[in-house]
Amino acid sequence: MTDIDTLDWPRIEADLDAYGAAATGPLLSPEQCAALVALYDEPEHFRSRVVMARHGFGRGEYQYFAHPLPPLVAGMRTGFWPRLVGIAHRWTGRDYPATHAEYLERCHAAGQQKPTPLLLRYGAGDYNCLHQDLYGAEVFPLQVAILLSRPDAEFGGGAFVLTEQRPRMQSRAEVVPLRQGEAVVFAVAERPVQGTRGTYRVKLRHGVSRVTWGARHTLGVIFHNAA
Numbered sequence: 001m002t003d004i005d006t007l008d009w010p011r012i013e014a015d016l017d018a019y020g021a022a023a024t025g026p027l028l029s030p031e032q033c034a035a036l037v038a039l040y041d042e043p044e045h046f047r048s049r050v051v052m053a054r055h056g057f058g059r060g061e062y063q064y065f066a067h068p069l070p071p072l073v074a075g076m077r078t079g080f081w082p083r084l085v086g087i088a089h090r091w092t093g094r095d096y097p098a099t100h101a102e103y104l105e106r107c108h109a110a111g112q113q114k115p116t117p118l119l120l121r122y123g124a125g126d127y128n129c130l131h132q133d134l135y136g137a138e139v140f141p142l143q144v145a146i147l148l149s150r151p152d153a154e155f156g157g158g159a160f161v162l163t164e165q166r167p168r169m170q171s172r173a174e175v176v177p178l179r180q181g182e183a184v185v186f187a188v189a190e191r192p193v194q195g196t197r198g199t200y201r202v203k204l205r206h207g208v209s210r211v212t213w214g215a216r217h218t219l220g221v222i223f224h225n226a227a
Protein backbone atom coordinates (compact mmCIF):
# COMPACT_ATOMS: atom_id res chain seq x y z
CA MET A 1 0.00 0.00 0.00
CA THR A 2 1.14 3.53 -0.79
CA ASP A 3 1.23 5.83 2.23
CA ILE A 4 -1.72 8.20 1.81
CA ASP A 5 0.51 11.10 2.86
CA THR A 6 2.87 10.50 -0.08
CA LEU A 7 0.16 10.81 -2.75
CA ASP A 8 0.47 13.91 -4.96
CA TRP A 9 -1.75 16.10 -2.78
CA PRO A 10 -1.09 19.45 -4.52
CA ARG A 11 -2.30 17.89 -7.81
CA ILE A 12 -5.22 16.04 -6.15
CA GLU A 13 -6.35 19.24 -4.42
CA ALA A 14 -6.06 21.24 -7.66
CA ASP A 15 -8.11 18.61 -9.56
CA LEU A 16 -10.76 18.59 -6.82
CA ASP A 17 -11.06 22.37 -6.99
CA ALA A 18 -11.23 22.36 -10.79
CA TYR A 19 -13.36 19.26 -11.50
CA GLY A 20 -14.81 18.02 -8.20
CA ALA A 21 -12.88 14.74 -8.55
CA ALA A 22 -9.29 13.51 -8.57
CA ALA A 23 -7.65 10.13 -9.15
CA THR A 24 -4.94 9.38 -6.59
CA GLY A 25 -2.56 7.13 -8.52
CA PRO A 26 -1.66 3.72 -7.06
CA LEU A 27 -2.90 3.22 -3.50
CA LEU A 28 -3.70 -0.43 -2.63
CA SER A 29 -1.66 -3.43 -3.76
CA PRO A 30 -3.28 -6.19 -5.87
CA GLU A 31 -3.10 -8.43 -2.74
CA GLN A 32 -4.96 -5.87 -0.63
CA CYS A 33 -7.57 -5.48 -3.38
CA ALA A 34 -8.08 -9.26 -3.53
CA ALA A 35 -8.36 -9.47 0.26
CA LEU A 36 -11.08 -6.79 0.28
CA VAL A 37 -12.98 -8.49 -2.56
CA ALA A 38 -12.85 -11.79 -0.63
CA LEU A 39 -14.61 -10.12 2.34
CA TYR A 40 -17.73 -9.74 0.19
CA ASP A 41 -18.61 -13.41 0.70
CA GLU A 42 -18.10 -13.29 4.49
CA PRO A 43 -21.41 -11.90 5.82
CA GLU A 44 -20.08 -11.38 9.35
CA HIS A 45 -18.30 -8.20 8.17
CA PHE A 46 -21.50 -6.46 7.08
CA ARG A 47 -24.57 -4.80 8.64
CA SER A 48 -26.75 -4.78 5.53
CA ARG A 49 -26.91 -5.78 1.89
CA VAL A 50 -28.60 -3.77 -0.85
CA VAL A 51 -29.73 -5.22 -4.19
CA MET A 52 -29.74 -2.08 -6.30
CA ALA A 53 -32.49 -3.12 -8.75
CA ARG A 54 -34.99 -3.46 -5.87
CA HIS A 55 -34.65 0.26 -5.09
CA GLY A 56 -34.22 1.62 -8.61
CA PHE A 57 -30.57 2.42 -7.82
CA GLY A 58 -29.28 0.52 -10.84
CA ARG A 59 -28.21 -3.11 -11.11
CA GLY A 60 -25.68 -4.91 -8.94
CA GLU A 61 -25.35 -5.04 -5.17
CA TYR A 62 -23.44 -3.67 -2.24
CA GLN A 63 -22.96 -4.28 1.48
CA TYR A 64 -22.32 -1.81 4.29
CA PHE A 65 -19.57 -2.83 6.69
CA ALA A 66 -20.52 -3.42 10.32
CA HIS A 67 -18.57 -2.28 13.38
CA PRO A 68 -15.74 -2.95 13.92
CA LEU A 69 -14.54 -2.00 10.44
CA PRO A 70 -11.74 -4.18 9.00
CA PRO A 71 -8.42 -2.40 9.75
CA LEU A 72 -7.73 -1.59 6.09
CA VAL A 73 -11.17 0.02 5.71
CA ALA A 74 -10.88 1.97 8.99
CA GLY A 75 -7.39 3.02 7.88
CA MET A 76 -8.78 4.59 4.72
CA ARG A 77 -11.10 6.79 6.78
CA THR A 78 -8.47 7.83 9.34
CA GLY A 79 -5.68 8.12 6.74
CA PHE A 80 -7.50 10.30 4.20
CA TRP A 81 -9.14 12.45 6.87
CA PRO A 82 -6.26 14.86 7.71
CA ARG A 83 -5.65 15.45 3.98
CA LEU A 84 -9.30 16.27 3.26
CA VAL A 85 -10.31 18.50 6.17
CA GLY A 86 -8.53 21.56 4.78
CA ILE A 87 -10.29 21.23 1.41
CA ALA A 88 -13.61 20.58 3.16
CA HIS A 89 -13.11 23.71 5.26
CA ARG A 90 -12.38 25.83 2.19
CA TRP A 91 -15.44 24.38 0.41
CA THR A 92 -17.96 24.72 3.25
CA GLY A 93 -16.54 27.27 5.70
CA ARG A 94 -17.12 24.70 8.46
CA ASP A 95 -14.44 23.60 10.88
CA TYR A 96 -13.63 19.91 11.14
CA PRO A 97 -11.77 18.18 13.98
CA ALA A 98 -8.19 16.97 13.52
CA THR A 99 -9.12 13.29 13.68
CA HIS A 100 -11.87 11.24 12.08
CA ALA A 101 -12.62 9.69 15.49
CA GLU A 102 -13.59 13.14 16.77
CA TYR A 103 -15.72 13.74 13.67
CA LEU A 104 -17.63 10.52 14.40
CA GLU A 105 -18.67 12.08 17.72
CA ARG A 106 -20.30 14.88 15.71
CA CYS A 107 -22.10 12.26 13.57
CA HIS A 108 -23.28 10.45 16.70
CA ALA A 109 -24.61 13.70 18.17
CA ALA A 110 -26.59 14.15 14.93
CA GLY A 111 -28.08 10.67 15.36
CA GLN A 112 -25.84 9.12 12.66
CA GLN A 113 -24.32 6.04 14.29
CA LYS A 114 -24.14 3.43 11.54
CA PRO A 115 -20.92 2.97 9.55
CA THR A 116 -21.17 3.86 5.85
CA PRO A 117 -18.08 2.29 4.23
CA LEU A 118 -19.28 -0.27 1.69
CA LEU A 119 -18.17 -2.92 -0.74
CA LEU A 120 -19.83 -2.96 -4.17
CA ARG A 121 -20.09 -5.85 -6.62
CA TYR A 122 -21.14 -5.46 -10.28
CA GLY A 123 -21.47 -8.22 -12.84
CA ALA A 124 -22.09 -8.08 -16.60
CA GLY A 125 -24.95 -5.68 -17.35
CA ASP A 126 -24.77 -3.97 -13.94
CA TYR A 127 -24.48 -0.23 -13.38
CA ASN A 128 -24.91 2.36 -10.62
CA CYS A 129 -27.34 5.21 -11.29
CA LEU A 130 -26.19 8.77 -10.65
CA HIS A 131 -26.65 9.55 -6.95
CA GLN A 132 -25.38 11.37 -3.87
CA ASP A 133 -24.36 9.52 -0.71
CA LEU A 134 -26.29 11.58 1.85
CA TYR A 135 -27.33 9.77 5.03
CA GLY A 136 -28.61 12.54 7.30
CA ALA A 137 -28.07 16.21 8.09
CA GLU A 138 -24.38 15.71 8.89
CA VAL A 139 -22.45 15.57 5.61
CA PHE A 140 -18.69 15.53 5.04
CA PRO A 141 -18.34 17.02 1.54
CA LEU A 142 -15.73 14.64 0.13
CA GLN A 143 -15.61 10.87 -0.27
CA VAL A 144 -13.32 8.21 -1.74
CA ALA A 145 -13.93 5.12 -3.90
CA ILE A 146 -11.21 2.56 -4.62
CA LEU A 147 -11.32 0.28 -7.66
CA LEU A 148 -10.48 -3.27 -6.54
CA SER A 149 -10.73 -5.08 -9.91
CA ARG A 150 -8.48 -4.90 -12.97
CA PRO A 151 -10.06 -2.97 -15.86
CA ASP A 152 -9.92 -4.79 -19.23
CA ALA A 153 -8.62 -7.95 -17.49
CA GLU A 154 -11.40 -8.70 -14.98
CA PHE A 155 -14.16 -6.46 -16.37
CA GLY A 156 -15.05 -4.18 -19.28
CA GLY A 157 -17.08 -0.94 -19.23
CA GLY A 158 -17.90 0.13 -15.68
CA ALA A 159 -16.50 3.66 -15.82
CA PHE A 160 -16.71 5.90 -12.77
CA VAL A 161 -18.78 8.90 -13.89
CA LEU A 162 -19.60 12.25 -12.30
CA THR A 163 -22.03 14.87 -13.48
CA GLU A 164 -22.00 18.47 -12.47
CA GLN A 165 -25.14 20.63 -12.56
CA ARG A 166 -24.38 24.34 -12.74
CA PRO A 167 -27.21 26.72 -11.84
CA ARG A 168 -29.54 27.25 -14.86
CA MET A 169 -27.16 25.34 -17.17
CA GLN A 170 -26.97 21.87 -18.68
CA SER A 171 -25.04 19.09 -16.93
CA ARG A 172 -21.40 18.32 -17.60
CA ALA A 173 -20.06 14.75 -17.34
CA GLU A 174 -16.60 13.71 -16.18
CA VAL A 175 -15.21 10.16 -16.45
CA VAL A 176 -12.41 9.19 -14.07
CA PRO A 177 -10.35 6.28 -15.44
CA LEU A 178 -8.93 4.17 -12.60
CA ARG A 179 -6.44 1.34 -12.36
CA GLN A 180 -6.78 -1.54 -9.90
CA GLY A 181 -5.97 -0.26 -6.42
CA GLU A 182 -6.41 3.37 -7.42
CA ALA A 183 -8.79 5.71 -5.62
CA VAL A 184 -10.91 8.60 -6.78
CA VAL A 185 -11.60 11.41 -4.31
CA PHE A 186 -14.75 13.32 -5.19
CA ALA A 187 -17.44 15.75 -4.06
CA VAL A 188 -20.38 14.08 -2.29
CA ALA A 189 -23.06 16.54 -3.39
CA GLU A 190 -21.74 20.00 -4.23
CA ARG A 191 -18.66 22.16 -4.56
CA PRO A 192 -17.94 25.87 -4.82
CA VAL A 193 -17.00 27.43 -8.15
CA GLN A 194 -15.37 30.84 -8.44
CA GLY A 195 -17.44 32.97 -10.82
CA THR A 196 -16.94 36.51 -12.02
CA ARG A 197 -19.52 37.77 -9.52
CA GLY A 198 -18.42 35.68 -6.53
CA THR A 199 -18.66 32.04 -5.56
CA TYR A 200 -21.57 29.83 -6.56
CA ARG A 201 -22.27 26.16 -5.81
CA VAL A 202 -22.62 23.37 -8.34
CA LYS A 203 -24.42 20.07 -7.64
CA LEU A 204 -22.58 16.82 -8.29
CA ARG A 205 -23.77 13.25 -8.62
CA HIS A 206 -21.75 10.11 -9.30
CA GLY A 207 -22.38 6.64 -10.66
CA VAL A 208 -20.93 3.82 -12.72
CA SER A 209 -21.63 3.10 -16.40
CA ARG A 210 -22.69 -0.40 -17.45
CA VAL A 211 -20.22 -3.22 -16.86
CA THR A 212 -20.11 -4.97 -20.24
CA TRP A 213 -18.40 -8.19 -19.05
CA GLY A 214 -16.74 -9.72 -15.98
CA ALA A 215 -16.95 -8.57 -12.37
CA ARG A 216 -16.10 -5.15 -10.94
CA HIS A 217 -15.62 -4.50 -7.22
CA THR A 218 -15.10 -1.22 -5.39
CA LEU A 219 -14.59 -0.06 -1.83
CA GLY A 220 -16.59 3.06 -1.01
CA VAL A 221 -15.31 5.26 1.81
CA ILE A 222 -17.82 7.79 3.08
CA PHE A 223 -16.75 9.85 6.08
CA HIS A 224 -20.10 10.68 7.69
CA ASN A 225 -22.09 7.88 9.31
CA ALA A 226 -25.73 7.03 8.59
CA ALA A 227 -28.86 7.57 10.67
Ligand SMILES: O=C(O)CCC(=O)C(=O)O
Nearest residue numbers: 120145160208218220221
Ligand atom coordinates in the same frame (compact mmCIF):
# COMPACT_ATOMS: atom_id res chain seq x y z
O1 LIG B 1 -18.47 1.59 -7.82
C1 LIG B 1 -18.06 2.75 -7.90
O2 LIG B 1 -17.07 3.07 -8.54
C2 LIG B 1 -18.79 3.86 -7.17
C3 LIG B 1 -19.42 3.37 -5.92
C4 LIG B 1 -20.14 4.45 -5.18
O3 LIG B 1 -21.18 4.91 -5.56
C5 LIG B 1 -19.54 4.96 -3.95
O4 LIG B 1 -18.45 4.52 -3.56
O5 LIG B 1 -20.16 5.81 -3.32
Ligand SMILES: [Fe+2]
Nearest residue numbers: 131132133206
Ligand atom coordinates in the same frame (compact mmCIF):
# COMPACT_ATOMS: atom_id res chain seq x y z
FE1 LIG C 1 -21.91 6.39 -4.17
